[in-house]
Each structure stands twice: as C-alpha cells, then as structure tokens.
Amino acid sequence: MKLHPLWADYPTLQKELIETRTLMESSVRLKNKEVEQAILTMIESGGKLLRPAYQLLFSRFGVENDRKKAIAIAASIELLHTATLIHDDIVDEADTRRGVASIRSKFGNSTAVYAGDYLFVSCFKLMSDYASSLKSLQLHSKSMEKILNGELGQMDHRYQYTITIEDYLDTISGKTAELFALSCGIGALESGTSERFAKKASDIGMAIGMAFQIIDDVLDYSQTDQSLGKPVLNDVKQGVYSLPLIISLSEQSPELLALIKKQTSMTIEDQQRIWEIVHETKGVEKAYQYAIDYTQKALKLISSLPDSPQKKELVQLTKTILDRIN
Structure with missing residues (x-):
C-alpha cells in the first residue's frame, strides 16, 4: 500500500497511517458490491491523510498509549472526511476527485449518496467501539x-x-x-x-x-x-x-x-x-x-x-x- 510521499520522513507515523488505511478498507463490507466498490475506490484514490496523522500525533501526549484505539479513531476521522468529500462532489456536480473520476461521475449520484451515508455509519461505529467516553x-x-x-x-x-x-x-x-x-x-x-x-x-x-x-x-x-x-x-x-x-x-x-x-x-x-x-x-x-x-x-x-x-x-x-x- 502506497501513501503520499510526504510520510517518508515520518516512519513511525507512516506505519500507523498504513494501518489506518487498512482498517478503513476492512470496515467496508456491504452486500451491494457496487456501493462497496465505490467506497473502496475513493479510499484507495490516495488522500494525504493529514487529519488522521494529526490525531495520531496528539494521541502520544497522554498517559495512555493504546495504539489500536488511536488507529481506530484515526480511521473513523478519515472515514468522516471521505464521506463529506463524496457528498461535496454530488452537490458540486464534480466529475473528478484527486485526479480520478469522482464516485458520482463513475457510479451515479444515487450510489454516491449511499456510499457517503454508509461512511457516516462506519465512522460512528468505529467511534462507539473504541472511544472511552x-x-x-x-x-x-x-x-x-x-x-x-x-x-x-x-x-x-x-x-x-x-x-x-x-x-x-x-x-x-x-x-x-x-x-x-x-x-x-x-x-x-x-x-x-x-x-x-x-x-x-x-x-x-x-x-x-x-x-x-x-x-x-x-x-x-x-x-x-x-x-x-x-x-x-x-x-x-x-x-x-x-x-x-x-x-x-x-x-x-x-x-x-x-x-x-x-x-x-x-x-x-x-x-x-x-x-x-x-x-x-x-x-x-x-x-x-x-x-x-x-x-x-x-x-x-x-x-x-x-x-x-x-x-x-x-x-x-x-x-x-x-x-x-x-
């Protein structure tokens, strides 16, 4: 799995971001394979993962050091971000995202709406499973x-x-x-x-x-x-x-x-x-x-x-x- 070249200078963070991306992908399991593929396509298209990176860095400041929990919360944040991007593209009628065809242009608006909705659910599912409060x-x-x-x-x-x-x-x-x-x-x-x-x-x-x-x-x-x-x-x-x-x-x-x-x-x-x-x-x-x-x-x-x-x-x-x- 390739990440943005930015992370080559942060080996520990790079490893955890790979785990974050893997967890995001494994959390997407749908009977409707078209929606599932639409979501995986978006995840794999390669954002910088800046938001989960900041979450992971700040998770090292506390007295707890549960990396599994930190990675799960990082994944939930990026799932939320991805959901908002999918819905943005629907509203903006955007044909591309990150240099590739957007989900709405490739699969249609209906599939894109369901894909974004599913990611909101996945986001809160991870948060409810791992958040301590x-x-x-x-x-x-x-x-x-x-x-x-x-x-x-x-x-x-x-x-x-x-x-x-x-x-x-x-x-x-x-x-x-x-x-x-x-x-x-x-x-x-x-x-x-x-x-x-x-x-x-x-x-x-x-x-x-x-x-x-x-x-x-x-x-x-x-x-x-x-x-x-x-x-x-x-x-x-x-x-x-x-x-x-x-x-x-x-x-x-x-x-x-x-x-x-x-x-x-x-x-x-x-x-x-x-x-x-x-x-x-x-x-x-x-x-x-x-x-x-x-x-x-x-x-x-x-x-x-x-x-x-x-x-x-x-x-x-x-x-x-x-x-x-x-």
Missing part, C-alpha cells in the same frame, strides 16, 4: 454539525458578490478547519490528557485547518496558464468565491464585478481575465498573508507543548502546510 462521541457529533453548517454557509453565499472576508473565514472554520480541530482534540483527549490540554490541541487544529484551506485557495490561483479554467475558475462560475477573489472584490473593481455577474455564461476568456485581475489587485498575496498568520498561530501554540518527539513532528508537519506554495 461519551465526551468523545459528543465532540464527534458536534463537529459534524459544524461541518454541515460550514457547507450550508458556502451554499448560502453562492453568487453573493458582497461576501466578506469574515463570511469566508466563518465558512471554512466549519467546512474545513473543524475536522482538523476534532482530529487534534480527540487525539489528545482519548490518550488521557486533561481537558485543558485537549482544548489547546483543538485550537491548534483549528489554526492548522484554516491555514490549510487558505493555502489551497491560494494554490488555485497560482496555476500556470495551461491550468486556467479548472478547477478553481469553474468554482467561480458556480458562485463559490474563495479568499483571493473576495479580497479582490473588496477593491471595488467594476470590471471584476461585471465578469463575476456573468455567472454560468462566463467564458474561458472571462475566467482568465478574472485570474489576472485577482493577481493585479494583490488578492493572492493578501490571502497568503492570512495563511501565514494562521500557521504562525498554530506554531506558537505548538511551541507551548511539552518537549517530545511528537512535538518536533508537529512543528515539521505544520510547516509543510505553508511550504506547499513555495
């Missing part, structure tokens, strides 16, 4: 609610030209960052740390998640000319506006606003001009500064943790979030 299950359910609210926030702001930076940050705090916060917080809590420590871990995860999403948005606008029009500019066409564009919209450019208002009638040439205006108005640079600020916040909080091998790995891994753009 009701507190962890409550955290899991509250996080799911926040993730959904983030998704609904994005839907509410579609084609909203007056969307603010605060609106965007509120949306991604649920849509993306909440699952990072859950990963870190529950990893600490289930390893026997204090609730105060677990809260700090959650805060670290939130800052990491915010930086991660903003960097993704910046990378979308850092594509070469050959990449223009997909996928970020298709998002613009569908009314989904990320931070670089929102910042540029705040500059009150009549040309940019006129292009955005074309909505689904937007041409490739229109999309390319939007890309150019976002760069001309420093939207990418200013968005990147937000990512730097959140990354520095995360690193400052990590620096206050007790010295340990996992602390060093947390620093190294978190810095890679910012390094992706360099």
Whole structure:
C-alpha cells in the first residue's frame, strides 16, 4: 500500500497511517458490491491523510498509549472526511476527485449518496467501539454539525458578490478547519490528557485547518496558464468565491464585478481575465498573508507543548502546510 510521499520522513507515523488505511478498507463490507466498490475506490484514490496523522500525533501526549484505539479513531476521522468529500462532489456536480473520476461521475449520484451515508455509519461505529467516553462521541457529533453548517454557509453565499472576508473565514472554520480541530482534540483527549490540554490541541487544529484551506485557495490561483479554467475558475462560475477573489472584490473593481455577474455564461476568456485581475489587485498575496498568520498561530501554540518527539513532528508537519506554495 502506497501513501503520499510526504510520510517518508515520518516512519513511525507512516506505519500507523498504513494501518489506518487498512482498517478503513476492512470496515467496508456491504452486500451491494457496487456501493462497496465505490467506497473502496475513493479510499484507495490516495488522500494525504493529514487529519488522521494529526490525531495520531496528539494521541502520544497522554498517559495512555493504546495504539489500536488511536488507529481506530484515526480511521473513523478519515472515514468522516471521505464521506463529506463524496457528498461535496454530488452537490458540486464534480466529475473528478484527486485526479480520478469522482464516485458520482463513475457510479451515479444515487450510489454516491449511499456510499457517503454508509461512511457516516462506519465512522460512528468505529467511534462507539473504541472511544472511552461519551465526551468523545459528543465532540464527534458536534463537529459534524459544524461541518454541515460550514457547507450550508458556502451554499448560502453562492453568487453573493458582497461576501466578506469574515463570511469566508466563518465558512471554512466549519467546512474545513473543524475536522482538523476534532482530529487534534480527540487525539489528545482519548490518550488521557486533561481537558485543558485537549482544548489547546483543538485550537491548534483549528489554526492548522484554516491555514490549510487558505493555502489551497491560494494554490488555485497560482496555476500556470495551461491550468486556467479548472478547477478553481469553474468554482467561480458556480458562485463559490474563495479568499483571493473576495479580497479582490473588496477593491471595488467594476470590471471584476461585471465578469463575476456573468455567472454560468462566463467564458474561458472571462475566467482568465478574472485570474489576472485577482493577481493585479494583490488578492493572492493578501490571502497568503492570512495563511501565514494562521500557521504562525498554530506554531506558537505548538511551541507551548511539552518537549517530545511528537512535538518536533508537529512543528515539521505544520510547516509543510505553508511550504506547499513555495
């Protein structure tokens, strides 16, 4: 089983992530083989597994060291993440995911809905089997609610030209960052740390998640000319506006606003001009500064943790979030 090359520098973590992926796959057992294959295809398509990695790292800070439990909770978190991705693709009518055909495009929307629903069930089944307290299950359910609210926030702001930076940050705090916060917080809590420590871990995860999403948005606008029009500019066409564009919209450019208002009638040439205006108005640079600020916040909080091998790995891994753009 191959993981992302990122994990070659973390041999212990790499081994546990392989076990996490194996457990995810073994938890998928359905009579309907089409849905089962759809789910396995998604799992095997190869995400970075960042969320379970953070969970595993924080699970080493406590007095308990039950690696079987830590791996099971890591698997449940990634199953939850995978479920949200499948449902995202249905809503966005996305044809690809991670460079391969999405489940909805390959198997149809009905199969994709059932696949996502099954993963939600699998997620909670693993949590109920391994979580040591009701507190962890409550955290899991509250996080799911926040993730959904983030998704609904994005839907509410579609084609909203007056969307603010605060609106965007509120949306991604649920849509993306909440699952990072859950990963870190529950990893600490289930390893026997204090609730105060677990809260700090959650805060670290939130800052990491915010930086991660903003960097993704910046990378979308850092594509070469050959990449223009997909996928970020298709998002613009569908009314989904990320931070670089929102910042540029705040500059009150009549040309940019006129292009955005074309909505689904937007041409490739229109999309390319939007890309150019976002760069001309420093939207990418200013968005990147937000990512730097959140990354520095995360690193400052990590620096206050007790010295340990996992602390060093947390620093190294978190810095890679910012390094992706360099």
